[in-house]
Amino acid sequence: MHFLLLGATGRTGQHVVSEVLSRGHTAVALVRTSNNLAPRSGLTIVTGTPLSAPDIESTLSATPSLTPCAAIITLNMVRESDSPFAPQVSPPRFLADSCANVCAVLRRAGIDRVVVMSMAGVGDSWASLPWLSKVFMGWTNIKYALEYHGLVDREIRLTEMDWTLVRASRLRFDDQKGGVTGMEENIQTLGSDGKGMSMADSVGVSNVARFLVSVAVEGLFSRSTVVVRDG
Template identity: 75%
Template sequence: MHFLLLGATGRTGKHVVSELLSQGHTAVALVRTAGSLSPRAGLTIVTGSPLSKSDIQTALSAASSLIPSAAIITLNAVRKSESPFASQLSPPRFLADSCANVCEVMGNAGIRRIVVMSTAGVGDSWAKLPWLSKAFMGWTNVKYALEDHDLVDKEIRLTKMDWTLVRASRLEFDDPKKQKPADTKADVQTLGSNGVGMRMADSVSVSSAARFLVKVAVEGLFIKEAVVIRD
């Protein structure tokens, strides 16, 4: 399969690229900064913005004779630093407007499949989120990204796309000391749309999240559904 990727330079997006290419798929990645993604066989890189419909259109046709059959979006809001208290640099509707643009451009091209990385606490999963997690999100600048993810959640449901929203628990970088061979890595746990059973200690590694995003996109799972995941 051939995929359109947005957010391919991020901590999860880089793993999505590696996972797709290792499975023999191809991809075109729309990146905002030239040189932010290393060239690889099977990967076409286009510099542009997800806030520009013309840039997305350019990416769709960038790989000769290949038309994406699906998109995987792993965009996230940008803050001044990794600190949850750092001010946000992205526009308030960066995620929502980017997703809306992708849905419109792909829809006009007759492409319906889109898988979007979201976060636990969005939509109906907020009610089941542990209270400490709610406090953290409500009292820090993380709340602005959560609000944007909520807008994505609401708006994508109004489209005709075959969407999936993957609501990840707290993302963790992979620990090299705990790396397992690819054939022994366990699948993530899925908790449904509302995340019944979520715990304060829940997390998911970026590589686990990426494998799940690719699996959902390739196998056509959870169409028109949201799903909370954890390791």
Template identity: 70%
Template sequence: MHFLLLGASGRTGQHVVSELLSQGHTAVALVRTCSSLAARPGLTIVTGSVLSKSDIHNALYAVPSLLPSAAIITLNTVRKSDSPFAAQVSPPRFLADSCANVCEVLEQAGIRRVVVMSTAGAGDSWARLPLLSKAFMSWTNVKYALEDHGLVDKEIRETKMDWTLVRPVRLEFDDQKPTKTKRDVRTLGSKGDGMSLTDSVGVASVAKFMIKVAVKGLFIQSAVVVAD
């Protein structure tokens, strides 16, 4: 399959790129700067903004005679540092507006499949989130990302897309794990039934799951919480 990728230069997105190419798929990635993602066979890199419909359109048609079958979005909001108290850098509605733009451009091209990385706590999974996790998200600047994910969750349901929202519990990155893992995740339904404070999931595992969902057409017009 051929994919359109947004967020490919991020810590989860880079795993999506590597996993896609290792499975023999091809992809075109829209990135802010071409230096943020290493070129490799099977990957076409287009420079532009996810907030620009024309840039998304250019990326969609970047490979002659080869139109993506689906889009995978691994965007997230940006803070000045990894500290949960750091100031927000991304503009309000960054995730919601980016997703809306992608869905509009895809729909105009006759493409309906989109898989979006969300977060546990968004939408109807908030009620099952552990109390301490709720406190952390409410009292830190992580709340702005959660609010934006909530807007994506609400607005994508009003589109005609065959969407899937993948909601990871607490993400663990490569430097937080002794080895890079790509285990099969546990799926906890839309609401995150059985979520606990100790749950986490590696970015490589999330990337592998998102590709599986996109390729096999799983969880159409549904959200799903995932954990290792």
């Protein structure tokens, strides 16, 4: 299978690239800068922005003999640093407008499938968040990420795409903490509302990447939303 990847230079996106290629698939990635994404066999890299429909169209045609069967989007908001208090750099509608552009171009190309990574707490999963998580999000600039992913959530439901929104629990970047990147854990799915979430919930970035690719390959959770955490 051949995939269009958005957000491939990010910490989750790079794991998605590895997962796609390790399964024997191919991908074309639209990236704003290619500095963080090394060329690899089976991966075509195109420089541009998801805010530009022509750039997305150019990406789809970058591999003339291959047409993507689906898009996997792991775009996220950029802050000045990893601190939860750091100011936002990305414009408020970057995620939503990027998603809308991708969906419009894919539909014109006859491609209907899109899998988008979101975050727990968006939409109807907010009610199931532990109250301490709500306090933390409201106290820090993570509240903006929640708001902007909420715009994506609303935007994609207006499309005719075969979409899936994967709302990840707190991401655990094992590879940046000296952990074992290849360690696999079971993924638990909690439904759209995330009922049963706890303060201890997290999901390894490599695990959520595997889940995103599986959802895209197997056509799981069509036109639905799912909260995920490590089992």
